[in-house]
Amino acid sequence: MRILLAIILGGLFGFALHFAEASNPKKITQMLRLQDLSLMKIIVFAIGFASTLLFFADLVGIFDISHLSIKGVHLGVILGGLIFGIGFGSVGSCPGTCVAASTGDGFKKALATVLGGLVGAFVFSISYGWFKDLGLFSVMDLGKLTLFSISDEFPSLFSMGFIGLLITGVLFMAIAVLLPTNPSFGNSTVTETKQTDIGDL
Amino acid sequence: MRQKWILQAMLLGAVFFLAVLIIKPIGVSTQFSVLSGIVHSTIDPNVITVDESRDSGYRSTNAYYDKSEGKLAKSIKHPINYDFVFVLAIPLGAYLAHLLRRKKTNTQNTHEEVYSEPIPELPKVKGNFWRTYAPSFLGGFIILFGARMADGCTSGHMMSGMMQGSVSGYIFAAAVFLTAIPTAIIVEKLSLRKVGK
Numbered sequence: 244m245r246i247l248l249a250i251i252l253g254g255l256f257g258f259a260l261h262f263a264e265a266s267n268p269k270k271i272t273q274m275l276r277l278q279d280l281s282l283m284k285i286i287v288f289a290i291g292f293a294s295t296l297l298f299f300a301d302l303v304g305i306f307d308i309s310h311l312s313i314k315g316v317h318l319g320v321i322l323g324g325l326i327f328g329i330g331f332g333s334v335g336s337c338p339g340t341c342v343a344a345s346t347g348d349g350f351k352k353a354l355a356t357v358l359g360g361l362v363g364a365f366v367f368s369i370s371y372g373w374f375k376d377l378g379l380f381s382v383m384d385l386g387k388l389t390l391f392s393i394s395d396e397f398p399s400l401f402s403m404g405f406i407g408l409l410i411t412g413v414l415f416m417a418i419a420v421l422l423p424t425n426p427s428f429g430n431s432t433v434t435e436t437k438q439t440d441i442g443d444l
Numbered sequence: 445m446r447q448k449w450i451l452q453a454m455l456l457g458a459v460f461f462l463a464v465l466i467i468k469p470i471g472v473s474t475q476f477s478v479l480s481g482i483v484h485s486t487i488d489p490n491v492i493t494v495d496e497s498r499d500s501g502y503r504s505t506n507a508y509y510d511k512s513e514g515k516l517a518k519s520i521k522h523p524i525n526y527d528f529v530f531v532l533a534i535p536l537g538a539y540l541a542h543l544l545r546r547k548k549t550n551t552q553n554t555h556e557e558v559y560s561e562p563i564p565e566l567p568k569v570k571g572n573f574w575r576t577y578a579p580s581f582l583g584g585f586i587i588l589f590g591a592r593m594a595d596g597c598t599s600g601h602m603m604s605g606m607m608q609g610s611v612s613g614y615i616f617a618a619a620v621f622l623t624a625i626p627t628a629i630i631v632e633k634l635s636l637r638k639v640g641k
Contacts, residue, residue, distance in 0.1 A: 245467065249526045252463050253533025254540070256470060259459045261541035263452040275621075275628035285453040286603070292457030293464075293607040300465055312469045314596050314605060316612045323594025324601075324619025327587055331620060332627030334583030337598040338473040338591055339534065341584060346535045347542035355577040359584025364473070365480035366585075367592040371508035374593070390609035400611070408609055419453065 257343045263289075266343040268335030268352070275332050277426055284419045291415025298409040301393075308394045316385040319374070460603055467526060469608065471600035473591035474516075475531040481509055481520035492517045594619075 263285050264270045273279040300306035314320075331337055336344065336356050344353035374380070385398075391407030392399040401407055463470045484506075485492045495503035495514070502517035504510040509517040519525060591597040594616055596605065602620070605613020 245526045246524065246529050248467060249529035250533045250536075252459070252466070252470075253530035254537035255459050255462070256530070257534035257537030257539075258541045259452075259456045259537075260534070261538040261545075263456050265456075266538055272628050272632070275624050276632055277625065281449050285449050285456060288450065288453035289457035289460065290603055290606050292454055293460040293603075294609070296458070296461040297464070297607065300461070306465060310464050310466075310468050311608055312464075312604070313608060313610045314601060314612045316615060320594045320596075320601070320612050320616050321619045323590045323592070324616045325590070325623045327590030327594060327597070327616075328620040328623030328625075329627050330583045330586030330588075330590060331598075332624035333631050334580055334587070335628070336580075336583065337587060338476060339470075339597065339599040341587075342472065342531060342534045343538035346539035352577065352580040355580035356584035356587070359581035359586075360476050360588035361480045361483075361584075362581075363585035363588035364476035364592050365484060367589050368477055368481060368484070368506060368508040371506070371511070375507060379593070385611065388611040390611060390614075393609065408607075411609060424449075 256339070260340055260343040261347070266340045266347075266353075268340075268344070268349070271335035271337075271340070272332070275335070279425060280422050281424050284422050284424065287415050287422065288419035291412045291417075291419065294408045294412030294415065296412075298405045298412060301405045308396075311394050311396070313387040313389055313397045315387050316383065317380045318382040319379045321383075322379065457607075460607055464604070464608070469600065469604035470530075471527065471596060471604065472531055472534075473588060473597035473600060474519075475528050476588050477508070477516060477592055478519045478523060478528055481516065482523060485520055492521060 260266050263282070265282060265285070270279070270282045274282040297306065301308075327337075334352075334356060336353065338360060341353045341356040341360065344350060345357055387397045389397045389399045390401060390411070392402045392404050393408065460470055481492075491506055492502055492504045492509060494501060498513055500514040500518040502514040502521055504514060504517040509520060519528065587597075594601060596612075596616065598620075601610075601613045601616035604610075606617065607613075
């Protein structure tokens with residue numbers, strides 16, 4: 244049953260990523276160059292929408308809080324995020340979207356990204372012990388910290404429970420609506436005519 | 445269809461919500477460690493061994509696979525589990541969306557839509573195999589190395605994490621955009637210079 248659900252939900256996720264054009268590296272790089280923020284609007288709205296749905300699911304009592312999964316805060320999150328950003332910014336792809344893009348247009352490059360990712364993940368597995376000994380995962384260790392007290396399992400900053408998710412959810416959706424698609428400070432005309440990506444180098 | 449983005453966002457958000465409602469939050473990058481671990485443990489069978497005394501039933505000489513009572517070691521030895529199959533199903537759904545879009549644009553080809561333009565094929569004269577694929581490969585390497593260090597990616601940390609109000613999700617997102625924005629701008633400048641010469 245769980246395997247069947249994995250196929251359905253994974254398929255839905257891939258469909259949604261492609262439908263939102265998140266699997267198109269050009270959309271991601273244009274977003275990161277602040278030239279076309281339509282994908283940013285989608286991401287921010289999606290987070291807010293999911294948050295709001297979580298609040299209502301909890302309100303009507305259909306949400307099992309043991310399904311929550313919070314990742315820990317430590318120095319590795321910051322350092323890993325900074326490293327991730329370099330790759331994200333240069334190829335316009337992330338683990339989910341390059342898997343999604345491995346079918347359809349541009350699949351060869353996506354497959355190259357997936358292969359590179361497998362090697363990258365492997366090199367990390369090998370070097371994990373070394374990083375751990377350096378204290379990368381114990382420095383700034385705040386545990387599985389959440390903003391709002393949604394479960395006794397995790398420490399939290401504010402004790403307002405799921406209502407906090409409603410507030411941030413609505414806030415995120417409002418920000419998404421207000422965000423301009425083409426900010427005037429980005430030279431969007433340049434990219435319309437000269438769409439470039441790293442592979443054309 | 446000016447408001448199409450809201451529809452796209454609602455579908456994406458709904459999927460993230462459904463996943464946590466039914467099973468657990470969406471995450472992708474861990475499965476890269478699992479797949480590379482499967483290859484690793486096939487080449488070197490001694491890296492993961494059976495240990496009945498543990499809950500997971502496995503022990504590994506590699507500290508990462510051995511982490512959290514050998515949780516990853518177990519996933520590597522039993523890859524037909526929810527998380528792994530979930531990631532394998534992503535391209536299926538994406539391909540379906542791809543086919544639907546192509547069908548739609550074929551039937552209404554008079555109506556030109558920017559988003560449906562396929563990525564233009566590279567001119568055959570320019571660049572060889574390595575120049576085309578090495579940057580993507582290297583990018584993937586950096587992305588997953590960083591994601592594993594941070595213990596999550598755009599899906600797990602940013603989307604699933606921030607949706608649940610996870611502080612690590614916010615920190616990850618801030619760190620990512622701090623380097624991703626300048627990198628994307630610099631890479632464009634460099635490539636424009638090469639094209640323009």
